[in-house]
Amino acid sequence: MEKTTIKWVETLTTIPSPTGNTYEIINYIKKYLETLGYETKVNHKGSLIVTVKGTNHEQHRFVTAHVDTLGAMVRGIKPDGRLKLDLVGGFKYNAIEGEYCQIQTTHGKTYSGTILMHQTSVHVYKDAGTAERNQENMEVRIDEKVRSKEETEKLGIQVGDFVSFDPRTEITKAGFIKSRHLDDKVSVAILLQLLTKLKKEQLSLPHTTHFFISNNEEIGYGGNSNINDKVVEYLAVDMGAMGDDQQTDEYSVSICVKDGSGPYHYELRKQLTELCEANQIPYQLDIYPYYGSDASAAMRAGADVKHALIGAGIDSSHAYERTHEESIVATEQLVEAYLFTKII
Structure with a gap:
């Protein structure tokens, strides 16, 4: 067809x-x-x-x-194993907050994750709603059991690996197409x-x-x-x-x-x-x-x-x-x- x-x-x-x-x-x-x-x-x-x-x-x-x-690259690995991002293309960090993503390593492995503010939890951070959405505060939470930089590195993730955003493509009954x-x-x-x-x-x-x-x-x-x-x-x-x-x-x-x-x-x-x-x-x-x-x-x-x-x-x-x-x-x-x- x-x-x-x-x-x-x-x-x-x-x-x-x-x-x-x-x-x-x-x-x-x-x-x-x-x-x-x-x-x-x-x-x-x-x-x-x-x-x-x-x-x-x-x-x-x-x-x-x-x-x-649009997309991103791994800018660095934080001490707790989460990732810093560097943006590819002209967009703002707020546009990707909460988005699911994929990290593709140089050796061809792919890991899933979520792009979040470091200060996401309102139960912990008073500035969860007011902190600036920027490179310092935004990070990728990897869906793997990692708690340190060394554990993330063992996955094969390194600076320069590409990060792509989940498109979440949906076609509605009214004829709209929603997607990244x-x-x-x-x-x-x-x-x-x-x-x-x-x-x-x-x-x-x-x-x-x-x-x-x-x-x-x-x-x-x-x-x-x-x-x-x-x-x-x-x-x-x-x-x-x-x-x-x-x-x-x-x-x-x-x-x-x-x-x-x-x-x-x-x-x-x-x-x-x-x-x-x-x-x-x-x-x-x-x-x-x-x-x-x-x-x-x-x-x-x-x-x-x-x-x-x-x-x-x-x-x-x-x-x-x-x-x-x-x-x-x-x-x-x-x-x-x-x-x-x-x-x-």
């Missing part, structure tokens, strides 16, 4: 992939695409590239989604679904298109390399940010006009809005003030392309996120409509 896009989201969120340790999920996607008959390439940084030859081989497109997520790491596994799911459709229905794209599954976006340099000289347009499919003063919602596709890196390409943005209007795809235009994308990274690296950013609306980004299937559908419809248009 073929996966739906929502089922792809569910599958991808269950595979740990914090930035810096994305080998398992990249290999999973690589093997799947090869079963469809695609030729794949993994670059030196670990990103996955699939090139689909189109009718026009002189003007190319480059489409990205990133599979890396919807940023940006929703977009990866959309690209996988479209690549599947291209093969199953033997569809031909008007332009040769490079699909790039990025693995370093959360730290600022995903999607900034391996851009063919013939690439004219660059589309980053990522998340739309929701909050005060934002237009983005969970029921439409968000088209970014500007983020922390500056404005996106005006003409390409207008083309995307026209596609939405022509195909009755619900959309919102928005500015993401504290945000950067794969397309931002490509521009900083000197790519001479028209760049754009779209995505499903994600509530509570970089925490326990949520979106609705309507937003995912709208985003997928826009990506598909865009892929089958000709470069102007």
